[in-house]
Amino acid sequence: MKILSSYSIKGGVGKTALAVNLAFALREAGHRTLLLDLDPQGAASFYFRVDSAEKFRMQDTKSLVQGLRRNIRESDFPGLDVIPSNLGYRHFDILLDGMAKRRRQLRKVLEEFKPDYDVILLDCPPNITLLSENVFRASDAILVPVIPTVLSKRTLEQLTGFFQEEELPHQLLRPFFSMVQKRNKMHREIMAELQSQHPGFLKAFIPFSADVEKMGLYRMPLLAYSHTCEAARAYRALCDEILSLPSL
Amino acid sequence: MGEKVQGKECVRLALPGDLGPDSLRGEWKVEVHPKEPRVLTFWDTFEWGLWFGGHLLYSSGGVYHLCTRDSGQVRWLGTELCEERAVGKRRFWSDFETEPIRGKLEGMLGLRGLAPVAEGILRCHKWDLRNETGKIVCRLECDTVSAGKRGEKVLRNSCLVIPLLGYETDLARVVECLAQTGAFSSDDGPLEELLRDAGHEPRPYTLRPAFGLEFGMPARDAVTRIVGTILEIARRNVPGILEDLDTEFLHDYRICLRKVRSVLSLIKDVYPPGETRSMRTELGELSRQTNRLRDLDVYLLAKEEYLGLLPPGLRPALDTMFADFSSDRSREVRRTTAKMQSPSSQKLFQEIEGFFSARALHGPAPAADLAVGPLVFLRIYKSYRKIRRLAASIGLDTPDEGVHELRIECKKLRYLLEFFSELVPGKQYASMVKSLRRLQNWLGEFNDASVQQKSLMEYWRRKGSATEVALGLGGLIAILYERQQRTRCNILDALREFCGAANHATFRQSFKLAEPLAAGAVKGHSEP
Numbered sequence: 178m179k180i181l182s183s184y185s186i187k188g189g190v191g192k193t194a195l196a197v198n199l200a201f202a203l204r205e206a207g208h209r210t211l212l213l214d215l216d217p218q219g220a221a222s223f224y225f226r227v228d229s230a231e232k233f234r235m236q237d238t239k240s241l242v243q244g245l246r247r248n249i250r251e252s253d254f255p256g257l258d259v260i261p262s263n264l265g266y267r268h269f270d271i272l273l274d275g276m277a278k279r280r281r282q283l284r285k286v287l288e289e290f291k292p293d294y295d296v297i298l299l300d301c302p303p304n305i306t307l308l309s310e311n312v313f314r315a316s317d318a319i320l321v322p323v324i325p326t327v328l329s330k331r332t333l334e335q336l337t338g339f340f341q342e343e344e345l346p347h348q349l350l351r352p353f354f355s356m357v358q359k360r361n362k363m364h365r366e367i368m369a370e371l372q373s374q375h376p377g378f379l380k381a382f383i384p385f386s387a388d389v390e391k392m393g394l395y396r397m398p399l400l401a402y403s404h405t406c407e408a409a410r411a412y413r414a415l416c417d418e419i420l421s422l423p424s425l
Numbered sequence: 426m427g428e429k430v431q432g433k434e435c436v437r438l439a440l441p442g443d444l445g446p447d448s449l450r451g452e453w454k455v456e457v458h459p460k461e462p463r464v465l466t467f468w469d470t471f472e473w474g475l476w477f478g479g480h481l482l483y484s485s486g487g488v489y490h491l492c493t494r495d496s497g498q499v500r501w502l503g504t505e506l507c508e509e510r511a512v513g514k515r516r517f518w519s520d521f522e523t524e525p526i527r528g529k530l531e532g533m534l535g536l537r538g539l540a541p542v543a544e545g546i547l548r549c550h551k552w553d554l555r556n557e558t559g560k561i562v563c564r565l566e567c568d569t570v571s572a573g574k575r576g577e578k579v580l581r582n583s584c585l586v587i588p589l590l591g592y593e594t595d596l597a598r599v600v601e602c603l604a605q606t607g608a609f610s611s612d613d614g615p616l617e618e619l620l621r622d623a624g625h626e627p628r629p630y631t632l633r634p635a636f637g638l639e640f641g642m643p644a645r646d647a648v649t650r651i652v653g654t655i656l657e658i659a660r661r662n663v664p665g666i667l668e669d670l671d672t673e674f675l676h677d678y679r680i681c682l683r684k685v686r687s688v689l690s691l692i693k694d695v696y697p698p699g700e701t702r703s704m705r706t707e708l709g710e711l712s713r714q715t716n717r718l719r720d721l722d723v724y725l726l727a728k729e730e731y732l733g734l735l736p737p738g739l740r741p742a743l744d745t746m747f748a749d750f751s752s753d754r755s756r757e758v759r760r761t762t763a764k765m766q767s768p769s770s771q772k773l774f775q776e777i778e779g780f781f782s783a784r785a786l787h788g789p790a791p792a793a794d795l796a797v798g799p800l801v802f803l804r805i806y807k808s809y810r811k812i813r814r815l816a817a818s819i820g821l822d823t824p825d826e827g828v829h830e831l832r833i834e835c836k837k838l839r840y841l842l843e844f845f846s847e848l849v850p851g852k853q854y855a856s857m858v859k860s861l862r863r864l865q866n867w868l869g870e871f872n873d874a875s876v877q878q879k880s881l882m883e884y885w886r887r888k889g890s891a892t893e894v895a896l897g898l899g900g901l902i903a904i905l906y907e908r909q910q911r912t913r914c915n916i917l918d919a920l921r922e923f924c925g926a927a928n929h930a931t932f933r934q935s936f937k938l939a940e941p942l943a944a945g946a947v948k949g950h951s952e953p
Binding site for chain 1: 553558559560561589590591592
């Protein structure tokens with residue numbers, strides 16, 4: 178079982194769109210996939226039409242595993258399950274803070290789902306907290322959407338800086354370009370600059386697309402309603418590239 | 426009712442009539458996804474080898490599917506084990522070209538051929554039930570099986586209710602709604618429905634049926650019952666012979682006729698002597714019509730075995746012979762089936778059936794009203810003693826005729842034990858038959874080797890074959906002779922056991938009756 182996370186410090190960069198469509202593409206590729214919506218906004222759950230998770234007590238890893246398991250919902254697409262978001266997840270930090278090895282507990286919890294899934298995909302909230310640190314230490318790859326703009330460039334630098342400070346393995350970070358407008362000169366220049374600075378950048382990128390925005394309208398992954406549009410093909414190419422990463 | 430499909434507790438329900446999605450529309454939004462109808466042909470053998478082996482085989486769109494016949498039928502057509510796309514005809518297991526279907530069928534079919542047993546049309550609709558937010562919360566797979574050329578006669582609607590993980594309460598509610606409209610649980614799949622509709626019921630087939638005999642019943646009644654039952658089995662085999670579906674129909678038909686002839690000679694004097702004689706003659710005549718075809722079947726079935734006995738270089742030498750046998754067989758099938766269908770043969774068979782029917786009137790005969798038990802026991806014990814006597818003269822150099830006489834006597838004893846097995850205690854019966862069967866197997870092998878040598882010589886004389894063929898035949902005859910000689914030792918071993926003190930004691934205890942009973946068997950006073 179592999180754990181992937183869709184993560185960005187900055188919001189509105191296509192993080193949830195990645196989680197939802199990558200989960201769909203993984204299941205299309207035959208991988209039993211569980212999408213865990215850790216973002217209290219619950220956008221990923223919304224796209225899958227799944228109601229918020231029932232509240233459960235989070236006292237220790239055991240109760241956490243039980244609560245998460247009870248909240249697994251089968252999506253409309255066989256082979257893809259979702260654990261919807263819950264406002265209670267904001268207490269994750271407090272729970273984790275009280276535990277021994279508090280930065281590594283999430284991996285331990287997710288290992289419990291190993292027999293049932295090939296991939297667990299985490300849709301993370303846009304911040305750096307103790308939960309984020311757990312995500313970093315649990316993941317086999319951290320997928321970071323980056324819009325080729327100056328601000329996004331800055332947040333990526335913040336993230337890599339954090340990894341250095343905390344001595345986290347920087348090769349886990351797998352940034353990729355999101356919402357790319359190829360006609361935009363600045364986009365092209367920033368893309369070239371960042372790719373030369375970060376060798377871990379994924380080659381596939383997601384173009385800016387109105388089709389992606391319609392996900393909220395249809396309440397399903399883009400790949401489910403528009404199989405062949407440019408963005409759909411891009412998500413599939415990204416999925417293929419991720420699956421062929423040496424660390425997976 | 427609840428069984429797992431892909432790890433989920435699903436529920437299979439039979440629906441009264443075409444329920445349609447309307448009954449569920451009040452609570453869920455129902456999306457229907459129809460599928461193309463499929464014509465299914467189900468296959469099995471005369472003996473229902475697949476059915477009784479817990480399997481079913483159907484073909485649809487040029488693909489054969491082998492499934493297990495699951496109880497509960499959550500998978501309505503059973504759980505598929507394997508399939509094969511059919512390019513040519515598939516009748517015998519050896520006609521299938523791929524594993525594992527070939528191997529699996531070999532065990533269940535043996536020498537039997539497949540024939541269609543039912544045909545129907547299967548329509549499948551998938552329903553997705555969505556809740557108020559549009560999320561699928563339950564899935565249904567609805568199957569309809571119908572008969573008739575265009576599937577106009579709907580036999581059964583069935584549906585599998587499949588829950589989605591995390592939405593199990595919806596499953597319970599769907600089942601409740603369907604139950605309210607009359608849905609019920611049923612183990613029957615499409616094959617069961619189609620068979621019921623066509624009035625077919627898989628019946629176990631055996632050449633050794635129970636006759637319902639009692640020790641004290643009049644001998645004529647017992648013989649009539651035995652013969653009537655065996656003739657019915659013979660009759661059931663006739664369509665398969667005429668269709669030439671496989672070789673076992675003729676094989677079993679001939680065994681039946683032979684058994685009927687035997688029972689008449691083994692239990693003497695139950696009918697007036699002239700009538701018994703003419704019946705035996707008529708049965709012999711029916712049997713003789715099929716002699717040549719059966720001989721050819723035997724040679725052709727043994728083809729691989731024969732070829733395996735020769736070194737590879739000599740094997741092509743026998744190609745001509747087997748090609749001759751094969752074309753002879755085609756001709757012989759036409760001749761035999763025409764003969765069997767001729768008015769004279771049909772009349773003969775009807776006469777025989779009429780003679781042995783319970784309503785038939787016959788003149789008096791000395792043993793007709795004697796109790797069958799003592800009569801048979803006396804006959805069995807005599808037969809056993811005769812075998813012991815013959816055994817004393819059997820050695821490594823006994824002429825073939827001597828061994829042949831022993832074989833015939835063993836066969837008589839075997840038939841007696843088989844026909845009247847209901848009168849013999851089970852435990853003793855099993856041990857006696859076991860040792861007799863072993864002896865008969867070796868005697869059979871001896872006889873086959875002897876007969877085959879003669880037939881091959883005869884073929885060579887008749888055809889005046891080329892040197893190469895003669896070489897192959899010579900090689901084969903030499904091997905068969907050697908096999909026959911080797912068998913003699915095995916026969917002597919088996920005889921020692923069969924005639925030994927332990928077996929002798931069992932036969933004596935089981936069949937040697939006290940004097941008054943033995944006398945009764947002769948004079949007509951019969952109480953066990």
